[in-house]
Amino acid sequence: MLFDFDGPVCQLFAAHSAADVTATLAAAVDRSEPDLLTDEQRQGADPLGILRSVAAARPGSPLVRQVEQLLAREERRAAVHARPTEYADPLIRTLASSHTLAITSNNSPGAIHEYLNTRAGVGSCFESVYGRAESAEHLKPDPYCLVCALDSTGAARDQTLMIGDAPADYEAARRAGVGFIGFASQESREHALREAGARTIVTSLEELLEAARTVRH
Numbered sequence: 001m002l003f004d005f006d007g008p009v010c011q012l013f014a015a016h017s018a019a020d021v022t023a024t025l026a027a028a029v030d031r032s033e034p035d036l037l038t039d040e041q042r043q044g045a046d047p048l049g050i051l052r053s054v055a056a057a058r059p060g061s062p063l064v065r066q067v068e069q070l071l072a073r074e075e076r077r078a079a080v081h082a083r084p085t086e087y088a089d090p091l092i093r094t095l096a097s098s099h100t101l102a103i104t105s106n107n108s109p110g111a112i113h114e115y116l117n118t119r120a121g122v123g124s125c126f127e128s129v130y131g132r133a134e135s136a137e138h139l140k141p142d143p144y145c146l147v148c149a150l151d152s153t154g155a156a157r158d159q160t161l162m163i164g165d166a167p168a169d170y171e172a173a174r175r176a177g178v179g180f181i182g183f184a185s186q187e188s189r190e191h192a193l194r195e196a197g198a199r200t201i202v203t204s205l206e207e208l209l210e211a212a213r214t215v216r217h
């Protein structure tokens with residue numbers, strides 16, 4: 001079972017505001033490249049979107065590294081105050097008793113480990129963590145992090161499921177050849193996942209927890 005991190009495991013920016021982080025990144029980009037971002041991006045709440053734009057416009061540049069490092073630092077700070085997603089902890093513990101679990105995320109591995117280290121009995125449930133590279137290459141929907149997890153665990157693709165909350169997760173799972181369960185706690189997310197092509201969607205992890213407990217008994 002492959003878990004996306006922000007959404008299915010926790011709300012990373014529950015206390016540390018995503019809009020503030022976006023503004024911090026945008027200010028750094030504007031100092032070097034004032035025309036690269038749109039006002040919508042600057043005023044939004046999608047810090048990863050800023051990094052994506054810089055990586056797409058200036059691949060391999062020092063600016064990409066700078067923005068990635070800034071984002072990684074802010075994600076680490078956010079991880080300290082991240083809120084566990086409802087039913088995520090018991091779901092992870094239940095699944096770990098019968099499945100190999102890994103995290104496949106666009107967030108920085110440092111932030112993911114920071115969070116997992118604070119969750120007694122949950123952090124150790126994941127055999128491996130595949131997060132964002134410092135180069136910001138291969139972000140989902142590129143299936144790279146899923147393929148790395150499959151290779152390291154030796155899991156068969158047709159016996160692997162990814163749980164994710166974004167169209168990029170669905171697309172990465174499709175390209176990697178693994179099944180997908182969408183997690184959508186808001187109607188807008190459910191709509192976006194369905195538009196992308198996801199067929200199996202739950203609105204609460206409680207549904208998966210019940211299914212996992214039924215399978216186990």
Ligand SMILES: [Mg+2]
Pocket residue numbers: 004005006007008164165166
């Ligand atoms: Mg997510």
